[in-house]
Amino acid sequence: MEELLASYIKNVISVNDTEMQLILSFFKFKKLKKNELVLHHGEASQRTFFVIKGCLRIFYIDEQGVESTRYFAFENQFATALVSFITAKPSEELMQAVEPTEVLYISHENFYRLLELLPQWEKFYRIYLENAYVNNTNRLQSFFVQDALTKYRYLLEENPIIVQRLSNKLVASYLGISQATLSRLKAKK
Amino acid sequence: MEELLASYIKNVISVNDTEMQLILSFFKFKKLKKNELVLHHGEASQRTFFVIKGCLRIFYIDEQGVESTRYFAFENQFATALVSFITAKPSEELMQAVEPTEVLYISHENFYRLLELLPQWEKFYRIYLENAYVNNTNRLQSFFVQDALTKYRYLLEENPIIVQRLSNKLVASYLGISQATLSRLKAKK
DNA sequence: CGAGGCCTTGACCGCGGTCAATGCCCGTGG
DNA sequence: CCACGGGCATTGACCGCGGTCAAGGCCTCG
Numbered sequence: 197m198e199e200l201l202a203s204y205i206k207n208v209i210s211v212n213d214t215e216m217q218l219i220l221s222f223f224k225f226k227k228l229k230k231n232e233l234v235l236h237h238g239e240a241s242q243r244t245f246f247v248i249k250g251c252l253r254i255f256y257i258d259e260q261g262v263e264s265t266r267y268f269a270f271e272n273q274f275a276t277a278l279v280s281f282i283t284a285k286p287s288e289e290l291m292q293a294v295e296p297t298e299v300l301y302i303s304h305e306n307f308y309r310l311l312e313l314l315p316q317w318e319k320f321y322r323i324y325l326e327n328a329y330v331n332n333t334n335r336l337q338s339f340f341v342q343d344a345l346t347k348y349r350y351l352l353e354e355n356p357i358i359v360q361r362l363s364n365k366l367v368a369s370y371l372g373i374s375q376a377t378l379s380r381l382k383a384k385k
Numbered sequence: 386m387e388e389l390l391a392s393y394i395k396n397v398i399s400v401n402d403t404e405m406q407l408i409l410s411f412f413k414f415k416k417l418k419k420n421e422l423v424l425h426h427g428e429a430s431q432r433t434f435f436v437i438k439g440c441l442r443i444f445y446i447d448e449q450g451v452e453s454t455r456y457f458a459f460e461n462q463f464a465t466a467l468v469s470f471i472t473a474k475p476s477e478e479l480m481q482a483v484e485p486t487e488v489l490y491i492s493h494e495n496f497y498r499l500l501e502l503l504p505q506w507e508k509f510y511r512i513y514l515e516n517a518y519v520n521n522t523n524r525l526q527s528f529f530v531q532d533a534l535t536k537y538r539y540l541l542e543e544n545p546i547i548v549q550r551l552s553n554k555l556v557a558s559y560l561g562i563s564q565a566t567l568s569r570l571k572a573k574k
Numbered sequence: 575c576g577a578g579g580c581c582t583t584g585a586c587c588g589c590g591g592t593c594a595a596t597g598c599c600c601g602t603g604g
Numbered sequence: 605c606c607a608c609g610g611g612c613a614t615t616g617a618c619c620g621c622g623g624t625c626a627a628g629g630c631c632t633c634g
Binding site for chain 1: 445447451453455467468471472477504507508510511514515517518519521522523524525526528529530561
Binding site for chain 3: 564
């Protein structure tokens with residue numbers, strides 16, 4: 197359980213055993229029920245999650261109640277409502293377990309403490325930021341230049357697990373289209 | 386000229402005079418003509434720019450030749466094709482001077498050298514990344530939840546300089562709508 | 575003074591949304 | 605174990621936002 201997180205971290209930065217113990221000591225375990233919310237709209241983002249099993253999603257809700265998903269985190273991935281984390285303002289993003297999910301989480305307070313205690317953690321955070329940046333910017337690009345069908349095909353190429361594992365409703369919310377449209381796209385091939 | 390950059394940096398990190406001299410020594414000055422491209426499609430991003438005067442934009446071109454603008458950098462702002470910078474892959478993003486523009490730029494080689502030489506520069510980069518992340522994620526959100534008119538009004542609120550200073554064509558490319566639609570939106574108020 | 579680019583506007587169209595009906599699957603409780 | 609209910613997927617009918625294309629006028633700059 198913690199080994200999964202430890203080996204994830206070791207792939208990104210080099211730390212010795214005592215440092216690793218320090219890092220792991222800041223993380224706590226939690227089981228989440230399907231559909232359980234871990235961050236509500238307007239709350240400040242307080243925790244960073246690492247998924248052991250299951251799936252978290254980060255999403256928006258507009259005034260009419262329509263949901264749009266910005267990110268899915270599966271096993272062995274981190275998830276944070278980063279904008280609220282960075283700006284320390286109330287979050288526009290919500291966060292929810294999509295399946296029964298097990299996570300390790302660290303409070304933002306302790307996250308920042310690690311930044312001070314371990315120079316290496318600054319690098320870890322930087323690389324996390326870089327990945328998050330590349331992800332979102334690629335998504336932004338796809339909204340600029342691709343129509344619905346192209347986005348769907350692209351998703352099948354780049355991230356098939358999302359289509360295979362999740363409901364149409366969730367996939368549609370990720371692509372920013374309606375469930376009905378996704379259903380028609382799939383029918384047409 | 387260099388003072389502008391120096392005071393920008395001092396607002397973000399604390400460095401002494403020798404360190405500042407080191408940083409500034411890596412930047413070079415360049416004048417750009419209106420419409421001059423500083424990064425072509427498919428090139429690797431090689432430089433980070435700081436705008437002294439004028440305006441740079443970072444944009445995409447789709448297969449039909451339609452342009453979409455991801456970012457405008459005005460006086461006293463940085464601009465990089467960050468995705469290509471991070472991934473070291475050919476850039477999907479192009480970069481161009483929108484007006485006659487004066488910049489200071491640093492090669493990525495030297496940027497990385499600074500990361501090694503100055504621990505503080507790691508923090509500078511991290512904060513740059515954070516800002517870029519927040520920017521793009523907010524834009525992504527606006528594509529999820531806002532229609533054309535809402536996006537336009539929001540832009541007027543958040544970033545009026547773009548509307549005031551740039552042509553309709555450029556503003557439309559920033560909003561991801563056609564020039565004709567923007568013209569109609571403005572007419573309707 | 576001419577040419578080219580930009581803005582506006584009208585006519586038209588199509589992608590993708592909405593709404594509703596139907597059917598399916600699955601979880602839950604009697 | 606079966607019956608019921610709720611959520612999800614599919615599909616048809618309809619519609620509207622925003623795109624495209626083209627024409628006309630204006631401004632800028634060489």
